[in-house]
Amino acid sequence: MTAFNRDFRTIKNLAELEVAGLVNSNERERLAGVVENFNTRITPHVQNLIETADVRDPIFAQYVPSELELLATPGELADPIGDDIHEKVEGITHRYPDRVLLKATHTCQVYCRFCFRREKVGHADEALDADELAAAISYIRDTPEIWEVILSGGDPLVLSDRRLALIMAELSDIPHVQVIRIHTRAPVADPARVSVDLISALNVRPAVYVVVHVNHPKEISEDVKLGFSKLVDAGIPVLSQSVLLKGVNNNAETLSALMKLLVSLRVKPYYLHHLDKAKGTEHFRCSIAEGQQLMQALRGQVSGLCLPTYMLDIPEGFGKVPIGPTYLQGGETQYRVLDIHGDLHDYVDSAG
Ligand SMILES: *Cc1c(COP(=O)(O)O)cnc(C)c1O
Numbered sequence: 247m248t249a250f251n252r253d254f255r256t257i258k259n260l261a262e263l264e265v266a267g268l269v270n271s272n273e274r275e276r277l278a279g280v281v282e283n284f285n286t287r288i289t290p291h292v293q294n295l296i297e298t299a300d301v302r303d304p305i306f307a308q309y310v311p312s313e314l315e316l317l318a319t320p321g322e323l324a325d326p327i328g329d330d331i332h333e334k335v336e337g338i339t340h341r342y343p344d345r346v347l348l349k350a351t352h353t354c355q356v357y358c359r360f361c362f363r364r365e366k367v368g369h370a371d372e373a374l375d376a377d378e379l380a381a382a383i384s385y386i387r388d389t390p391e392i393w394e395v396i397l398s399g400g401d402p403l404v405l406s407d408r409r410l411a412l413i414m415a416e417l418s419d420i421p422h423v424q425v426i427r428i429h430t431r432a433p434v435a436d437p438a439r440v441s442v443d444l445i446s447a448l449n450v451r452p453a454v455y456v457v458v459h460v461n462h463p464k465e466i467s468e469d470v471k472l473g474f475s476k477l478v479d480a481g482i483p484v485l486s487q488s489v490l491l492k493g494v495n496n497n498a499e500t501l502s503a504l505m506k507l508l509v510s511l512r513v514k515p516y517y518l519h520h521l522d523k524a525k526g527t528e529h530f531r532c533s534i535a536e537g538q539q540l541m542q543a544l545r546g547q548v549s550g551l552c553l554p555t556y557m558l559d560i561p562e563g564f565g566k567v568p569i570g571p572t573y574l575q576g577g578e579t580q581y582r583v584l585d586i587h588g589d590l591h592d593y594v595d596s597a598g
């Protein structure tokens with residue numbers, strides 16, 4: 247099967263999807279409404295990883311628009327995790343006392359079809375202008391409780407190395423900022439982005455952590471591996487976050503292969519996110535019960551290093567909490583504890 251045009255370029259619209267062989271002409275009309283509402287962007291690197299133009303392909307499913315995105319499901323929200331409620335100044339979301347999100351851009355190298363900020367990413371107001379950025383930095387400078395700044399977006403690695411270095415320098419000048427965390431899909435969407443200049447932009451006084459968004463082992467090509475090792479070799483701890491996605495990674499084999507591959511590449515799985523209720527994403531949704539079962543299966547199968555925490559971001563701005571399986575029943579002093587084979591054991595809590 248190779249109807250693909252192998253002359254890969256970044257795909258940004260329906261016509262380009264069609265030229266690339268990812269959408270056929272009779273789908274064009276049905277998808278017009280989708281691409282109007284939610285942006286499309288697929289890098290050459292990602293395109294090259296698609297094996298078949300079919301939703302069963304885990305890369306295809308994550309990036310190629312589907313008419314299922316037009317389905318409106320009750321409970322889906324334009325701002326599913328309540329970012330706007332906690333926006334203090336343009337570009338700053340301050341929900342937890344000690345850390346803020348700094349969203350310097352609303353664009354990404356790729357647009358995921360299940361994105362929790364899909365009504366924000368890739369639209370007007372693409373990046374903070376100089377004044378807005380200065381105001382955001384001032385807010386951080388004037389708020390001594392802020393210990394960690396999380397660069398998010400959009401994807402902060404869309405910014406040029408020069409702009410990124412500028413932001414890093416400004417943050418480094420604020421003594422109470424001890425940690426800068428970068429949430430990005432770039433090392434997976436466009437591994438060439440992990441350049442020498444990027445690494446040097448990240449070489450600043452606060453501790454810098456990179457958290458990579460990756461959902462399937464097939465996303466981790468040789469180039470991606472090289473990018474991870476460049477970051478880790480430069481002394482930057484790399485963690486991962488994944489989204490539990492129906493039809494992409496909702497089985498124990500895929501998740502365990504993903505987490506083991508990451509750990510073998512020195513990337514520590516951090517969070518497995520339950521899918522946020524963004525509009526038109528129901529076809530990607532697993533139940534929480536299924537997510538818990540998968541986590542329980544992993545617990546029995548893989549090294550503790552390979553286990554992310556299964557998280558739910560409570561709609562409307564109440565924050566993230568772990569929702570993994572519980573292994574403890576009862577309470578007070580008398581517990582029953584579940585082992586990895588599903589057997590219960592008595593445990594007497596003798597303390598207190
Ligand atoms: C997810 C998120 C964070 C980071 O949460 P951690 O649990 O520390 O990873 C911080 N602020 C906001 C607004 C968030 O949505």
Ligand code: SF4
Nearest residue numbers: 354357358361400431
């Ligand atoms: S990379 Fe992240 S912010 Fe960008 S579209 Fe994908 S999920 Fe959304």
